[in-house]
Amino acid sequence: MRQASDGRLVLPVLNAAGEVVSLQFISGDGGKLFLSGGEKKGCYFPIPARDGGKDGPLLIGEGVATVLSACMATGMAGLVAFDCGNLEAVGRMARETYPERELVFLADNDCTNKDGTPRPDDRNPGLVAARKAAQAVGGKLAVCPAHEERSTDFNDLHQARGLDAVRLVIEKAREEASLPPMPEKTRKYRCLNIEELIKREYPPRDMILAPVLAVQSLSMIFAMRGVGKTFFALSCAYAVASGGGVFGRWFAPLPARVLYIDGEMPAVTLQERLMRIAMSADSAITDPDMLRILTPDEQDGPMPNLGTKEGQEAVEPFLEGVALVVVDNIATLARTGKANDEDSWMPVQEWLLALRRRGISVLLVHHAGKNGSQRGTGAKEDILDTVIELKRPSDYRAEQGARFEVHFTKARGLYGEDTEPFEAMLTIDEQGQCSWTTRKVEDLVKLRVLELLEAGFSEREIVEELKEDHVGRNRVRRIRQELEAEGKSFTKAKGGFGAHKDKG
DSSP: OEEOTTSOEEEEEEOTTSOEEEEEEEOTTSOEEEOTTOOOTTOBEEEOOTTOOSSSOEEEESSHHHHHHHHHHHOOEEEEOSSGGGHHHHHHHHHHHOTTSOEEEEEOBOOBOTTSOBOOGGGOHHHHHHHHHHHHHTOEEEEOOOBTTBOBOHHHHHHHHOHHHHHHHHHHHHHSOOOOOOOOOOOOOOOOOHHHHHHOOOOOOOEEEBTTEETTOEEEEEEOTTSSHHHHHHHHHHHHHHTOEETTTEEOSSOOOEEEEESSOOHHHHHHHHHHHHHHOSSOOSSGGGEEEEOGGGOSSOOOOTTSHHHHHHHGGGOTTOSEEEEEOHHHHOOOSOTTOHHHHHHHHHHHHHHHHTTOEEEEEEEBOTTSSBSSOGGGGTTOSEEEEEEOOTTOOGGGOSEEEEEEEEETTOOGGGGOOEEEEEEEOTTSOEEEEEEEHHHHHHHHHHHHHHTTOOHHHHHHHTGGGTOOHHHHHHHHHHHHHTTOOOOOOTTSTTSOOOOO
16 A cells, blocks of 8 residues: 555555456545556455454455454454445455455445435345445454444444454354355346336447447457458457547547457567558557457467356456457357367356346457358347458459458348448558458449449350359349440440350
8 A cells, every 4th residue: 555646545456366457546535546447346455454364354445444444443354345235256356366255345334315305125236235245255244233223334334433343343244154145036027018118217228339339239240361350350450449439430529438358369460560550550559559460379379169157257356448349250259069069158148148238349350261151150140239251352363462342241220321242452562550441332233233244244154253242134234234324335246246256
């Protein structure tokens, strides 16, 4: 614990391994702030026992003043959880680290509302959270008595009645048996009738990357290997984090925090691509923590398996304040069961829906299968709002690098021009700056049909020439009619309009 130059108290925030992962700043008026981007869940600030012992009871409470008063009154060691929502996570960490130690949870008694009216026990956040934490790990519960019928904590009790009053409450709690585990309750589901649903006020789904990614949206991009889906995803992530745009078509109205989970790319390649994107972006990321990257090269072991509860919990500390999670890619980060097994996808689907309920959007990056659609079970697309396929144009050349067509194979809530396919091409100049140029796919098809018509190709031959672009005869005829309406004229192929041209 230190004091900053501006007078604020600075507390290191430690994780289970005892590493400093954040800082808490406490001002003279009691205001509290954490270091931007730092961890908190399951993290704590330790207060040692008076005699330096490491085997006695351990007091766990919300704020540093509360725990410090309890430790001063008893001589015991304590852990500061920082808020009531973190009590259970810190308690579980303590139980795993010290399986034999007695754990005593210090319950703030939030017994009154802000206007002074009484609050029932089941709506007392300090009491409810401390009791739940004690029940979760077999701990004991010390409830701070109300002072003058107002909300109070053990530091308030210390100031009002002295340390002996604090000590007596804790000693009495230690004489009681540990709280038994809370019995599992049957979940109660809520069902609305049509009038209730229509009248219910839900917040509007704002955009985080208009028009393709909305708040709470679940989306996927897929492509064959080497098409450019990672560069595509990184560009989207950077645009959201900076409040900028991508392709000159999609724009983030405001900067939002992004977590990019990469499953396979070398960190040096990721670094190179992000540097190029940053150099050419139309807006800069002003706070580095707006875009955080979880990359394999920085880990001591394998990346989290998001198809398991353990893997999902492993990324939980990085989700605080995040608006968009990019998972690149499913094959390397959801390693459960077979790709075609619908049941194997269910744990990932449950996690995605849980993130949606928390207001977090997700962009999944996936490979295309041999048949051209996304690899594996079609169940992956059931809950998604948007599915985007990237594919090579039929006239693609290897030296063109990242050049692909963007097609919407599913677009919930998108209409009209927003869903029209377009081609995007990345160009990199001599200074290393990159930029995207785009054109409508329909314009490219029209240009190609014009070239073939002027070369004397018949409709049938044009269809054969453009079969990889899935251009049918009706489309060719419509484009020709449009071109003729614009004043273009073409010599009919030998054998009449639509027949094969004379190749002899």
